[in-house]
Amino acid sequence: MTAPAKTPASRTVIETRGLTKRFQGLVSVNNVSFAIAENETLGVIGPNGAGKTTLVNMISGTLTPSEGEVIFDGARINDVPAFRRAHLGIARTFQVMKPFPGMTVLENVAVGALFGRDGGVKSMAQARESAREWLEFTGLGKRIGVGADSLGGPDRKRLEFAKALAMKPRLLLLDEVMAGLNPVEVDEVVDLIKSIRGQGLAMLVIEHVVKAIRSLSDRVMVLHHGEKIADDDPTTVLEDPRVIEAYLGKRRT
Amino acid sequence: MVLAQILLNGVLLGGLYGLMALGMALVWGVLNIVNLSHGALIMVGGYVVYYLFTLAGIDPFLALPIAMAVMFSLGFALQWGLLNLVVRSKMLNTLLITFGLDVVLTFTAQLLFSADFRTINPSYAGANFAIGGLTVPTVRLAAFGVAVGLATGIWVLLNKLPLGRAIRATAQNLTAARLYGVNPRMLYAVTFGIGAALAGAAGGLYGMISNLTPYIGASLTAKSFVIAIIGGLANPFNVILGGIFVGVAEAVTALYIGPTYTDVISFGLLVAVLVLRPSRAVRAA
Amino acid sequence: MKTRTLILAAAVAVALAFVPMFGSDVMIQFGINALVLAVLAQSWNILGGFGGYVSFGNSVFYGLGTYGTAIAMTTYNLPFGVGLVIGVVLAMLGAALVGVPILRLRGPYFAIATLGLNGAMMAIFSNLPIAGTNIGLVLPLTRNDTMFYELSLALLVACTLTVFWISRSRYGMGLIAIREDEDAAGTMGVNATLYKVTALILASIFTAVAGGIHAYWSTFVDPASAFDSTLNVRMVIMCVFGGPGTVFGPVIGSFVLSTVYEVLAAQISTAAALLFGVVIVLAVIFMPRGLADIMRDRANFTLRYFIRNIRENRL
Numbered sequence: 001m002t003a004p005a006k007t008p009a010s011r012t013v014i015e016t017r018g019l020t021k022r023f024q025g026l027v028s029v030n031n032v033s034f035a036i037a038e039n040e041t042l043g044v045i046g047p048n049g050a051g052k053t054t055l056v057n058m059i060s061g062t063l064t065p066s067e068g069e070v071i072f073d074g075a076r077i078n079d080v081p082a083f084r085r086a087h088l089g090i091a092r093t094f095q096v097m098k099p100f101p102g103m104t105v106l107e108n109v110a111v112g113a114l115f116g117r118d119g120g121v122k123s124m125a126q127a128r129e130s131a132r133e134w135l136e137f138t139g140l141g142k143r144i145g146v147g148a149d150s151l152g153g154p155d156r157k158r159l160e161f162a163k164a165l166a167m168k169p170r171l172l173l174l175d176e177v178m179a180g181l182n183p184v185e186v187d188e189v190v191d192l193i194k195s196i197r198g199q200g201l202a203m204l205v206i207e208h209v210v211k212a213i214r215s216l217s218d219r220v221m222v223l224h225h226g227e228k229i230a231d232d233d234p235t236t237v238l239e240d241p242r243v244i245e246a247y248l249g250k251r252r253t
Numbered sequence: 254m255v256l257a258q259i260l261l262n263g264v265l266l267g268g269l270y271g272l273m274a275l276g277m278a279l280v281w282g283v284l285n286i287v288n289l290s291h292g293a294l295i296m297v298g299g300y301v302v303y304y305l306f307t308l309a310g311i312d313p314f315l316a317l318p319i320a321m322a323v324m325f326s327l328g329f330a331l332q333w334g335l336l337n338l339v340v341r342s343k344m345l346n347t348l349l350i351t352f353g354l355d356v357v358l359t360f361t362a363q364l365l366f367s368a369d370f371r372t373i374n375p376s377y378a379g380a381n382f383a384i385g386g387l388t389v390p391t392v393r394l395a396a397f398g399v400a401v402g403l404a405t406g407i408w409v410l411l412n413k414l415p416l417g418r419a420i421r422a423t424a425q426n427l428t429a430a431r432l433y434g435v436n437p438r439m440l441y442a443v444t445f446g447i448g449a450a451l452a453g454a455a456g457g458l459y460g461m462i463s464n465l466t467p468y469i470g471a472s473l474t475a476k477s478f479v480i481a482i483i484g485g486l487a488n489p490f491n492v493i494l495g496g497i498f499v500g501v502a503e504a505v506t507a508l509y510i511g512p513t514y515t516d517v518i519s520f521g522l523l524v525a526v527l528v529l530r531p532s533r534a535v536r537a538a
Numbered sequence: 539m540k541t542r543t544l545i546l547a548a549a550v551a552v553a554l555a556f557v558p559m560f561g562s563d564v565m566i567q568f569g570i571n572a573l574v575l576a577v578l579a580q581s582w583n584i585l586g587g588f589g590g591y592v593s594f595g596n597s598v599f600y601g602l603g604t605y606g607t608a609i610a611m612t613t614y615n616l617p618f619g620v621g622l623v624i625g626v627v628l629a630m631l632g633a634a635l636v637g638v639p640i641l642r643l644r645g646p647y648f649a650i651a652t653l654g655l656n657g658a659m660m661a662i663f664s665n666l667p668i669a670g671t672n673i674g675l676v677l678p679l680t681r682n683d684t685m686f687y688e689l690s691l692a693l694l695v696a697c698t699l700t701v702f703w704i705s706r707s708r709y710g711m712g713l714i715a716i717r718e719d720e721d722a723a724g725t726m727g728v729n730a731t732l733y734k735v736t737a738l739i740l741a742s743i744f745t746a747v748a749g750g751i752h753a754y755w756s757t758f759v760d761p762a763s764a765f766d767s768t769l770n771v772r773m774v775i776m777c778v779f780g781g782p783g784t785v786f787g788p789v790i791g792s793f794v795l796s797t798v799y800e801v802l803a804a805q806i807s808t809a810a811a812l813l814f815g816v817v818i819v820l821a822v823i824f825m826p827r828g829l830a831d832i833m834r835d836r837a838n839f840t841l842r843y844f845i846r847n848i849r850e851n852r853l
């Protein structure tokens with residue numbers, strides 16, 4: 001395993017060992033091991049169906065692994081239910097966006113503040129305040145009062161992002177938050193993500209936009225048919241002929 | 254010997270239970286509607302056969318196809334006129350509307366047919382024969398046969414006929430179905446109609462074996478639901494097997510614990526089945 | 539919520555408290571029944587309206603409250619208040635025992651699992667000697683309709699205040715998040731099992747007190763009246779008609795429907811029950827968010843509103 005070269009002293013936040021998920025016959029994730037340290041961003045790329053979302057699901061607790069271990073902060077969390085993982089500081093966005101449709105945008109984000117890391121804040125006023133701040137931050141400040149189901153695609157992505165941030169995570173799992181955005185919007189989101197780095201936050205960013213991955217990631221991991229075929233610094237990975245064949249090459253044609 | 258007889262009774266009754274659940278499983282699997290009025294449709298089917306027999310003098314087994322046609326029309330109309338208006342809404346709303354339908358059907362039946370007990374009582378109702386020391390009630394055996402026959406029919410329909418292919422395509426994916434040139438509104442109505450027709454047949458048979466009142470719907474809905482879960486939504490024969498399982502469990506309970514407790518047991522069974530097969534229960538949320 | 543609405547609600551509650559001073563006996567009796575039903579609908583609202591879990595089994599809490607009170611007062615000669623407490627404890631235990639396994643179930647699975655509850659409880663109580671088996675129990679007679687009326691009203695106020703608190707609390711946000719998307723709520727840190735079970739227990743408390751009050755008032759309890767499955771029909775319909783997940787919707791819904799029912803039942807009782815079914819079918823189609831959604835914004839009371847509701851959900 002490649003250790004994060006830049007910050008050798010920093011602590012590992014999340015680690016997986018031999019993580020495997022089978023659906024009936026199909027192996028979606030096969031024996032994947034990796035680690036992310038504090039302040040580190042791991043980019044994850046791979047063709048559709050490679051198992052990226054399944055990997056995130058196992059870390060966030062939406063799915064239980066068939067084999068292998070998920071280790072957060074040195075403790076095995078395979079059997080910890082999703083809500084408790086949120087309390088530990090794991091937050092995620094959903095590729096298939098899941099806003100609470102019957103709530104306003106503000107309320108959606110307030111849920112994150114109320115229930116996130118360490119069980120969140122207890123006061124509604126405080127939660128609203130913090131939700132408002134995150135909405136400003138993600139550029140949704142003007143849409144606070146509208147129903148979440150009336151947001152368009154890009155704004156839904158921003159809402160997913162704000163909901164996860166409001167949980168004050170230590171590990172943030174971003175599943176294709178830039179899909180469907182235009183280049184200008186992609187740049188905005190890249191800047192947003194850059195601005196939340198630091199303060200110990202570990203991030204896993206799944207993305208197809210190579211430019212974004214290159215500029216965000218400290219390391220890049222490539223999944224192909226559920227297996228990890230590369231895990232190294234962005235330049236090395238993105239020029240690896242196997243990666244180009246498995247993934248990048250196909251996308252260019 | 255007593256146990257063997259009890260088991261036989263359970264199996265024969267269970268076949269009918271399976272038929273009750275078949276229509277519910279079909280509608281649930283294809284339309285994603287858990288039809289809480291399914292038991293009430295069984296009840297209405299029972300009354301249709303009852304009146305065909307008492308008023309028109311038609312043999313109840315011959316009346317079954319007529320009742321199925323009547324129930325098909327009713328089911329088609331309900332889906333076309335009412336349920337199609339809410340199918341895309343939350344599960345909560347489809348549950349509530351079919352619950353409302355259950356109430357409407359029940360009390361309409363009470364107004365039209367009164368609350369008195371009715372039994373469909375042809376001359377051969379009490380006939381039976383003996384095999385190896387066991388008594389086989391003819392009507393129950395015939396009901397079992399009808400149930401298996403109809404399950405076979407549904408299997409053929411779903412797996413061998415173009416209509417069945419269209420139904421299964423719709424169950425998979427509504428938009429894909431549109432691309433095939435299937436009109437989903439029509440197809441939904443036909444599917445619900447078939448479900449109601451199966452309920453009608455089950456009701457007619459039930460009326461020959463047990464009492465009809467306007468109020469039997471709710472418990473039959475619950476029973477059908479348990480069986481649909483045990484048997485799954487995909488294969489008609491598994492649904493019949495699920496029915497047999499419940500029939501035997503009830504018969505054994507009545508023998509060893511007491512008949513007043515069958516309600517408690519079937520509730521316990523329901524919860525046990527649901528809790529032991531959580532993946533299924535969670536998926537349909 | 540607008541301050542005006544709250545002031546209006548408080549004024550209505552105070553006005554209702556004076557009804558026994560002016561109303562006829564018949565009116566007070568109608569009032570007691572309507573208030574008790576409103577409590578049932580409002581309690582159902584906690585898990586059903588806010589949490590999105592449709593229970594067809596809340597009548598068992600009513601039955602447990604009824605029997606707890608009746609057994610305490612008849613067999614053990616305990617005062618009414620103690621009886622109520624026993625009924626409530628029974629109901630809470632019942633809610634916890636039933637809730638933990640079946641609240642793991644989602645959507646229709648949960649709803650149907652609750653369908654069997656009432657029948658199962660009725661069978662158990664019909665066989666319990668302490669509950670008078672299927673003959674039932676006769677409670678000491680107290681002719682004081684005014685007291686029962688005021689008790690029921692106080693209970694409804696308490697229940698509505700609880701729901702009001704829920705609607706503005708962290709707890710309520712958790713329940714609503716579960717209703718909107720339980721998986722997403724879980725990954726955001728909501729302990730769904732805990733929230734659902736406590737919601738059911740909360741509902742069981744008010745429902746059981748309502749049962750106890752009604753038992754003492756009617757002085758007679760048997761399995762059929764205590765575990766009356768039509769109560770489930772009524773509480774669900776009243777809540778859904780009025781506006782599930784709102785503070786005043788269930789109360790308004792039950793007052794309106796109780797009145798309609800009373801008028802109709804005087805004529806033909808089956809038709810009145812039938813009407814309930816028709817109301818729920820029409821309500822789901824035309825106003826899936828209930829009466830409260832229309833009253834919140836009178837601009838909604840247009841043909842276009844109803845047509846839009848259909849457009850959203852039809853095939």
Ligand SMILES: Nc1ncnc2c1ncn2[C@@H]1O[C@H](COP(=O)(O)OP(=O)(O)O)[C@@H](O)[C@H]1O
Pocket residue numbers: 023026027028046047048049050051052053054055
């Ligand atoms: N719940 C599930 N049941 C069955 N198969 C699944 C499930 N989730 C994912 N898969 C399968 O696992 C594979 C990986 O999917 P996914 O993790 O979503 O890929 P990616 O996010 O990389 O596009 C796919 O073949 C997908 O069909």
Ligand SMILES: [Mg+2]
Pocket residue numbers: 052053054095
């Ligand atoms: Mg994915």
